[in-house]
Amino acid sequence: MRPRATFKQISRSLMDSWISSPDGLGNPEDIYGPFCKLARPNMVLLVVDVRATNPLDFGIDVIQGYRLPTGLADIGTLQRSRSFADVPDTKYLNETVIPAYVGAVQRQRPTMGRVATRVLDTVIGYDQIILPQKNSSGRSEWCIGLLDIHFLLPAASKDGSLDDVDLTILQLLAEGSSTKEIASASNLSHRTIEHRIDILKSRFQARNIAHLAVLSVSAGLGGIVAKDP
Known part of the structure; x- marks a missing residue:
């Protein structure tokens, strides 16, 4: 069986496609479309509409969701979000999600990062790449996001009384x-x-x-x- 593409390989291909894309490209699928079938079941591919002035009004379109079996309901809740305002964990939204996408829009440059944090009742760790629309005449209208989720764990609190x-x-x-x-x-x-x-x-x-x-x-x-x- 041929090995599946890694996140690093897909990210590199997305970056190459982004570099060769024209300024003001209207349809982000022209960039991510050829790579949808390469995404593994632990990856999440989404497009964020960033035209709104208020980041809470950014729209979310999940192109491919997390597909590995899990009993953790939080991942399903997050993937049903249709705007940033719908994301149920405001701390995660304000400290992790919004800064990443607003930063990509402001720079109009792809960004990569690694996140390990708590979201609702789940501890999650992932690598991500965000590719904003190139738009020399104004701000980006959309961003492509690809997440490679390494772990989803049920959240637990530290117990300071452990000996x-x-x-x-x-x-x-x-x-x-x-x-x-x-x-x-x-x-x-x-x-x-x-x-x-x-x-x-x-x-x-x-x-x-x-x-x-x-x-x-x-x-x-x-x-x-x-x-x-």
Whole structure:
């Protein structure tokens, strides 16, 4: 089977298409159209109408949504948005989304960045490229956005009451260690570690050990916002 195109490869092709596009191009599909079939199911392709003066009135047209199976409802909620004003998480909108698109419009240059943040009850991490319409006679009328989503995790809050043993357990679980290996590293009995894990699952409301490890990682990522590495 032929390997699927990577985000880096698709982004490069989109950039080449953008560079060769004419000034004032009316239809953004002329740029993204040839690459729709290359987008993988963890990618989101959208076009944002940026003609409005108020960014909250920017329109969103999701050309291809996130297609991997997930029980997280937030991703579906976000993809149903039809304008920035419809995005249900105003902090994410104002701190991450609006600055990225307004900046691209003002510069009329493609921008790339990396984001890891919390959106509603989901922790999300993705790379993105934004390509604004070239328009030497005025401001851009549209932007193409391509997101390569690396992870979607159920959000969890940090628990400041965790002791050193709890932190050790969570760290080693995230590394894939077994309960016996954790017991050996902690100089505690296997039964003690199992009891501790049961308590942690209850505190994090985790369904199983794998879910506990994911929630512990999510708790640490939830407050991070990283852009333009």
